Amino acid sequence: QCGHILLSAPIVHLGDQVMASCIINQNCSHLVTEWQIVWKLEPELHPRERQQHLPNGTLQSTITLPHLNHSRVLLSCCLHWGNSLQILDQAELQAGYPPIAPHNLSCIMNLTINSLVCQWEPGPDTHLSTSFTLKSFKSQDQCQTQKDSIPDCVPEDGQSHCSIPRKHLQLYQDMSIWVQARNALGTSISPKLCLAPMDVVKLEPPTLWALEPSPGVAPPQPGCLRLRWETWKPSLYIEQKCELRHQPRLGEAGWDLVSTLPARIPEYELCGLLPSTAYTLQMRCTRWPLPGHWSEWSPSLELITTQR
Amino acid sequence: QCGHILLSAPIVHLGDQVMASCIINQNCSHLVTEWQIVWKLEPELHPRERQQHLPNGTLQSTITLPHLNHSRVLLSCCLHWGNSLQILDQAELQAGYPPIAPHNLSCIMNLTINSLVCQWEPGPDTHLSTSFTLKSFKSQDQCQTQKDSIPDCVPEDGQSHCSIPRKHLQLYQDMSIWVQARNALGTSISPKLCLAPMDVVKLEPPTLWALEPSPGVAPPQPGCLRLRWETWKPSLYIEQKCELRHQPRLGEAGWDLVSTLPARIPEYELCGLLPSTAYTLQMRCTRWPLPGHWSEWSPSLELITTQR
């Protein structure tokens, strides 16, 4: 090989000093017109350089970049040959930061895809290729010690979320979960969560229906609405509570909230509203009394209260 | 095992005769109240039946379905036990047809997904699980003999098309291609195609543009339109010809065709049109003079000819 570049380190911290040398061995010298190494740097930089002819006839040039503040520098070691500059070797210098600890790790048990979905904030760009891995283990003592391991969950490229499938989970036992970030300059891990998947279950919203007036049943009082709801079918086995919010469709009034409603009742009469007024209603539910996350609000139901 | 069904054949031709027998061995006899086999057929059929007590104490019943004209029959062999009918064994009879030869096999080289996409007509339903496989081999003598093999292309369930990826293809060499259909009653193959993938290339449509009037260039003659086009970028390396069709946007006039237009010209003036009339124009191109398929027509370009 005619010429060869050696780097003090291929990947360094931004701002660190880097040295690179290029060695051209003898069997190249007879070819060239001008026996002098020329560096090409991309982006263009002007490092200190020292060039020397070594006793064994080789030619060596060493450059020093005191504070590398570009995340990528392409170094080419060249020689003049005729009226062209011949590239003999190339090397890429990378500079960046070690990853800081990922933060804001949170998880939700998604019963639709039957997986525990965790997401996190990756932290600032490190300028280097950084891999994130969601790690976890099953525990039986509030996550003090590991009982069973769980395979690492590797997110898709550039994603800051990962889903652990049901077959690796024990839904009612604690598991310790954290995110590890790693690049060439270091590794960091997020604070650890300790949770049982079912305790972070998030249900799909319930469905709201108007109650059709039926013969033999007195219509609702003025300023009242009669409605019913059904919780999300796959969550029938989960005890839940729900809350209803309502606001006049027009005007500036905010939402009024009716909380701690039972998940399963045949019908419900909402009163204390303005008569002959169009209302927008939404409902959400959560696992209860056992812990869980509130579902999103259901799609709106539009109803009009009876006249006075 | 208490009872066991034996079938003359689990899968037969529709209309064929089938025989099934159920043998109840001795260790069951002490349990039952009525030592008599009862068949349950789904859908309900009334076959000839012969029931006999064999010397070794077993009980055997044989039923004959002279012409099975259901594609699925579920047979259950039962015994009376107390006041219930106990199912001792079940078997499923299937009837259908061997596959006829798939036909209308055609292939297109799709440069977007870089695959040879072949499709075919599967033929009438055989009532049986039938697998289709796209088979092919590379050849150097107009597909007389196989030079190199190509892996079978297995379509997704129920699909009648399959894509052979670029890495298995020699784009400019002939390959023999056919479809094999197979089920429990037989195998059939389609007529064979012999083609070189590039000779069945189908390009994406070109793009049509109006030519903006520019200073120093005389406007087009009345009844003329000035436009330009660009062929599909990934096909720049392919020599092509194009054809342009145009019709007045309103009225009943059909398309007029201008054929054998060059793929690459800076601009084009189309004349012989009605003055101050809105026209719809479309273009398509094909590999030429080498063989290929016409692209689809391009999206329409709407232009208005100048007044008289």
Next chain:
Amino acid sequence: TPLGPARSLPQGFLLKCLEQVRKIQADGAELQERLCAAHKLCHPEELVLLGHSLGIPQAPLSSCSSQSLQLTSCLDQLHSGLFLYEGLLQALAGISPELAPTLDTLQLDITDFATNIWLQMEDLGVAPAVQPTQGTMPTFTSAFQRRAGGVLVASKLQSFLELAYRVLRYLAEP
């Protein structure tokens, strides 16, 4: 020695158990519906004779009856029963590609539930010294037997869960 009054079982544990029983009942019902739809095997009563010959055991819950509730052995029977059903469901593996996901979910949920009970028994210091080991399982020699076995196991599991639910409900009453 039988455990003290039922109050020694944490309410959270009981609520989770009730939730898990309801989930497993739902899983079991789905398995039964699919077996009925796909293979017309809808009534376990039609398969009793076959069940005898296959030797599908019934898990006892005698210590959980309301008349003679002995909490420790009731918990132990609950765990052993669930452990038995885990084994029976494993023996049904290969029942059919369409039913495999339903069977997997059922097994995962039963294993979770059995683990919860075992851990609770450990917390209460009443867990047997050694985890139970699976006895000999029936061998299902044909697709029909696996399906019929599925119907029988699912039906026995439902009655087992019905009893379990009743005792857990009783224990969870404030």
